[in-house]
Amino acid sequence: MTAVSSTTPRTNKRTFAEKWRSLDAREARLAWGLILPTLIIVFGIVIFPAFFSIWISFHDVNLSNLNDVFSAEFVGLDNYRAVMDDFNFAPGSQPSGWVDANLFGKIGLLFTKWNWGAAITTIVYSFAATILTMLLGLTAALILNQPLRGRGLIRTIFLFPYIAPIVGVSFVWQWILDPRPSGVFNDILWARLGLIDAPQAYLATRGLSLLLVIVLNGWRYFPFAMLMLLARLQAIDKTMYEAAEVDGANTWQQFWNITLPEVRYVLGAIFLLRLMWTFNKFDDIFLLTGGGFGTKVLPVLTYQFSFGQRDFGKGAATAMILLVTLVIFLALYVGIVMRRVEDD
Amino acid sequence: MTTNTVSDRNMTIIDHIGRWLNWKRFLLLATLWMFIVSIVFPFYWMVASSFKTRAEIGARETVYVPATLDFSAYRELLDPEHPSFQDFGRNFRNSIIISLPTAMVTVALATLGAYAISRLKFKGKNVMLNSILVIYLFPGVLLIIPLFAMFARIGDTLGFDIQDNLFVLMLTYLAQTLPVGLYMLTNYFRTIPTEIEQAGLIDGCSRMQVIWRITLPLAIPALISVSIYTFMIAWNEFLYAFVFLNNNNLFTLPIAVNTINNDPSPRPNVVMAASTIMTVPVMLLFLGMERFLAEGLAAGGVKG
Numbered sequence: 001m002t003a004v005s006s007t008t009p010r011t012n013k014r015t016f017a018e019k020w021r022s023l024d025a026r027e028a029r030l031a032w033g034l035i036l037p038t039l040i041i042v043f044g045i046v047i048f049p050a051f052f053s054i055w056i057s058f059h060d061v062n063l064s065n066l067n068d069v070f071s072a073e074f075v076g077l078d079n080y081r082a083v084m085d086d087f088n089f090a091p092g093s094q095p096s097g098w099v100d101a102n103l104f105g106k107i108g109l110l111f112t113k114w115n116w117g118a119a120i121t122t123i124v125y126s127f128a129a130t131i132l133t134m135l136l137g138l139t140a141a142l143i144l145n146q147p148l149r150g151r152g153l154i155r156t157i158f159l160f161p162y163i164a165p166i167v168g169v170s171f172v173w174q175w176i177l178d179p180r181p182s183g184v185f186n187d188i189l190w191a192r193l194g195l196i197d198a199p200q201a202y203l204a205t206r207g208l209s210l211l212l213v214i215v216l217n218g219w220r221y222f223p224f225a226m227l228m229l230l231a232r233l234q235a236i237d238k239t240m241y242e243a244a245e246v247d248g249a250n251t252w253q254q255f256w257n258i259t260l261p262e263v264r265y266v267l268g269a270i271f272l273l274r275l276m277w278t279f280n281k282f283d284d285i286f287l288l289t290g291g292g293f294g295t296k297v298l299p300v301l302t303y304q305f306s307f308g309q310r311d312f313g314k315g316a317a318t319a320m321i322l323l324v325t326l327v328i329f330l331a332l333y334v335g336i337v338m339r340r341v342e343d344d
Numbered sequence: 345m346t347t348n349t350v351s352d353r354n355m356t357i358i359d360h361i362g363r364w365l366n367w368k369r370f371l372l373l374a375t376l377w378m379f380i381v382s383i384v385f386p387f388y389w390m391v392a393s394s395f396k397t398r399a400e401i402g403a404r405e406t407v408y409v410p411a412t413l414d415f416s417a418y419r420e421l422l423d424p425e426h427p428s429f430q431d432f433g434r435n436f437r438n439s440i441i442i443s444l445p446t447a448m449v450t451v452a453l454a455t456l457g458a459y460a461i462s463r464l465k466f467k468g469k470n471v472m473l474n475s476i477l478v479i480y481l482f483p484g485v486l487l488i489i490p491l492f493a494m495f496a497r498i499g500d501t502l503g504f505d506i507q508d509n510l511f512v513l514m515l516t517y518l519a520q521t522l523p524v525g526l527y528m529l530t531n532y533f534r535t536i537p538t539e540i541e542q543a544g545l546i547d548g549c550s551r552m553q554v555i556w557r558i559t560l561p562l563a564i565p566a567l568i569s570v571s572i573y574t575f576m577i578a579w580n581e582f583l584y585a586f587v588f589l590n591n592n593n594l595f596t597l598p599i600a601v602n603t604i605n606n607d608p609s610p611r612p613n614v615v616m617a618a619s620t621i622m623t624v625p626v627m628l629l630f631l632g633m634e635r636f637l638a639e640g641l642a643a644g645g646v647k648g
Contacts, residue, residue, distance in 0.1 A: 019409070023594070026551075027464050027465055027466065027551065028464070028465065028466035028467065030460070030551050030552075031460040031461075031464035031466040031469075032460075032466060034456040034457065034459060034460035035456070035457050035460045035461065035472070037453055037456070037457075037459030038453045038454065038456060038522065039457070039527070041453065041518055042479060042522055042523070042526075043524060045491065045516065045518060045519040046408060046479050046482065046522075046523065047479070047521075048485065048492050048494075048517050049487050049490035049494060050482060050486070050487065050489040050490070050520070050619060052493070052494060053486060053489060053490040054494060056489060056490060061493060065499075066493060066496045067496060067497065067500040068500075069493050069494075069496070069497050069499070072516070092364065120380075125533065137373060139379075140379060141578070143372060143375060143376050143379070146372060148376070148428075154380070156631070156634060157380060157383055157384065158379065158383065158510060159630075160383055160384075160627070161383055162641070162646060163576075163581040163626060163627065163630045164387070164623050164627065165579065165597075165598065165619075165622055165623055165626055166582065166598075167580070167597075167598040167601050167602060167619065167622065168601065168619030168622055168623040169386065169614070169623075169631065170621070171605050171615050171619055172386045172389055172390040172393075172616065172619060173386060173390070173606075175393065175612050175615070176385075176389055180405060180611075182404055182405060182406045183401060183406070184389065184406060185509070187405075187406040188603075191406075200378060216641075217415060219383075223641070224641065224646070227641050229432075248356075251368065259452045275485070277483070279483075280483035280484070281484045281485075282582075282583050283500075283565065283583060285548070287582070287602070288581075299429075299485045302485060302486075302489070303485075303488075303583070303587075306488075306489050306492075307587055310490050312492075312493055315489050316489050316490070316499060319486045323483075323486060327504060
């Protein structure tokens with residue numbers, strides 16, 4: 001105690017040279033030295049570009065002025081207006097026959113004929129794929145939490161879709177869903193089981209192709225949810241199940257009253273992460289359908305505006321709309337769902 | 345006991361199965377096998393299709409098992425003698441040329457940065473700690489336009505072409521791998537107890553010696569896992585390479601496979617052979633290193 005109080009007044013009156021040589025200062029200098037290269041690169045290729053993207057979305061940047069991008073003309077909200085007015089972005093008009101159709105007909109038309117536009121497609125795709133990923137991940141985690149022979153091997157196999165390169169995986173699914181009668185799906189569903197009347201072009205039919213990219217997203221990303229949930233499941237106190245068993249709770253009641261509350265927070269975290277990443281996913285859809293047949297999502301549209309039409313301002317505006325939509329959803333989720341969880 | 349053995353002897357095989365297979369078990373096994381088939385079949389189909397002849401690929405009947413192991417798809421990709429030879433080995437080399445340095449630079453920079461942020465005391469530490477999560481979550485799609493415009497401007501000033509430039513592509517990959525490396529390693533360094541390092545400092549080691557002799561050796565599993573993940577990110581990366589590369593000679597594997605897939609006369613056996621060549625190294629790497637990798641997956645090693 002005395003030692004501390006005797007040194008304190010001295011540190012207050014330290015000269016600059018003393019401060020420079022002090023242990024804390026040396027540590028701070030070392031820290032900055034270690035961080036600096038990383039900091040420069042992260043600033044240069046992540047942080048600056050993130051803000052530059054906002055700038056671009058308000059300027060007329062295209063292929064002709066790309067080499068002199070900083071003197072591009074300020075166009076205000078023109079890029080945003082151009083995106084909103086684009087037929088790829090906004091929902092299309094009613095399909096023919098809409099007025100005369102009954103309820104079931106309308107539902108059918110909604111899913112098979114109506115052009116939803118990229119904004120709505122993105123939201124439907126992201127939410128549906130995220131929920132499916134969570135359900136599949138939970139199922140897989142529950143399976144792996146059972147005493148099974150070869151559990152390690154099964155877990156390894158379950159990780160395959162997540163590890164394999166997206167390019168190979170997308171093309172093999174394309175080939176399995178081949179529209180010719182010899183495609184695997186057509187062979188099984190049409191030729192062998194007779195469940196469908198004619199061979200289908202699965203990835204080239206509006207409605208069906210959106211459903212399939214959602215299912216394939218679930219197929220590819222469920223291992224992520226599975227791993228996180230499995231870690232949580234294995235940490236649950238086993239005696240709770242034994243107690244429930246003694247009290248006569250059946251499997252379903254045990255799942256509903258013990259397992260689900262225990263994994264609730266992990267499910268929330270998975271939902272946030274997957275929603276965010278699915279919202280911004282480009283490759284999956286681009287490689288499977290090229291964004292055609294009702295599967296055009298905002299990341300694909302961003303690519304098409306900037307590198308197809310070479311209108312970078314319009315592309316950046318699309319990216320900003322994507323980001324803002326995402327932030328709104330995340331804020332709503334954190335504000336409503338998380339708060340309610342805390343209140344419980 | 346005795347009554348049990350008597351009844352066991354009188355049971356038919358159906359009774360045995362019936363006793364073993366209650367509905368819960370049935371549901372469990374049925375779901376398990378649905379998962380296994382839906383996962384294994386696509387990978388089987390990829391490899392099996394790569395060994396099919398053109399006749400088998402184009403047949404009206406689906407060929408589930410190729411009659412012979414036909415290597416013509418692989419020869420078209422790898423054998424210079426083949427009439428429609430596409431130098432796929434060159435694309436493989438490009439992928440290695442870009443993925444290895446990406447992984448090495450990422451691990452080197454991320455280790456230093458993550459160590460300083462998680463371990464040393466300095467002003468601005470908390471800001472950085474918090475921003476790591478933000479840049480980790482920041483999506484790559486949103487960066488491609490500004491990066492392209494930025495590098496185009498820089499390239500124009502310094503007089504180099506940003507397209508078909510593997511070095512520029514590698515720099516853009518750092519925008520995706522560095523946040524992952526920083527995020528994983530910061531979390532990892534925070535799990536190493538500070539007492540071990542303090543013991544080293546008290547024994548008279550300098551900070552750098554502590555890092556070099558104590559912390560890094562402890563972190564080797566994490567470093568291996570981060571290098572493999574960043575390697576895989578670069579190996580699998582599609583969008584940036586698709587935008588930045590135009591020249592067939594410089595295509596990385598994903599772009600080369602995509603180009604073969606978009607060929608006007610589609611040959612699925614060649615696409616599947618190319619996909620197999622691209623997929624097998626990644627799967628082997630994962631299987632060989634699974635001990636290090638499985639935890640890293642849940643900790644954010646694969647982003648997206």
